[in-house]
Amino acid sequence: MITKEYSNGEVTILWKPEKCIHSGICVKTLPSVYHPKEKPWINPNNASSQELINQVAKCPSGALSIKKSEAMVRIEQVENNNKGRFSIYENEEFAGEMTYVWAGTSKFIIDHTLVEEKFGGKKYGHKMLMKAVEFAREKGVKILPLCPFAKAQFEKNSSIADVRY
Ligand code: SF4
Structure with missing residues (x-):
């Protein structure tokens, strides 16, 4: 399958002509970037990288x-009362989350970790755990890993043992 590339120096848009159903959504959303009658038809320099990423997610x-x-x-x-979660996004698309609940003021329990199937193999679960570890260290509190994924990570990685409850 042919893939064409259009870069603004920060992000590169890939376009697969055979997959395009000519919905025109790209043109409607970012008319400064998508010009079907011109060559090249995509000019990524006419929008910010974030705008490009948000638009591509709508194709x-x-x-x-x-x-x-x-x-x-x-x-x-995000924290709400005694519960919280770390959510991970790739190019602004939800990729997974790790949820926790406070048990008193000196520790929180990681009770669930989820990574969407399409984002598997990217160590996003590990990234969220490291964020939780960073948060625990900043606050001077401990983590009780009840979620099997988090528990296994603590068992494998002695460098985070300092925050384990
Ligand atoms: S939004 Fe996607 S499918 Fe629609 S015209 Fe643009 S590239 Fe093609």
């Missing part, structure tokens, strides 16, 4: 994607 056919090596990954932490 219904999968014809547009972002080059994998350049995927932008971020982890967001």
Whole structure:
């Protein structure tokens, strides 16, 4: 399958012409970037990298994607009462989460870790755990890993044993 590349120096948009169903969503969302009648028809310099990533996520056919090596990954932490979670996003698409619950003020329990199947093999579970470890160290608290994934990570990795409850 032919794949064409369009880069703004930070992110590279990949386009697979055979997959394109000509929905026109790209043109409607970012008319400054997508010009079907011009060559090249994609000009990624006319929008920010974040705008490009957000737009590519809306392509219904999968014809547009972002080059994998350049995927932008971020982890967001949300806390509500005694519960919290770390959510991981790749190019603004939800990729997984790790949830926890506070047990008193000196420790929290990691009770569940999930990574969406399509994002498997990227160590995103590990990335979220390391974020939880960083958070525990900053707060001077411990982690009780009840989730089997988190427990196995603590058993494998002695460098994070300091925060284990
Ligand atoms: S949004 Fe995707 S499927 Fe629709 S025209 Fe653009 S590239 Fe093609």
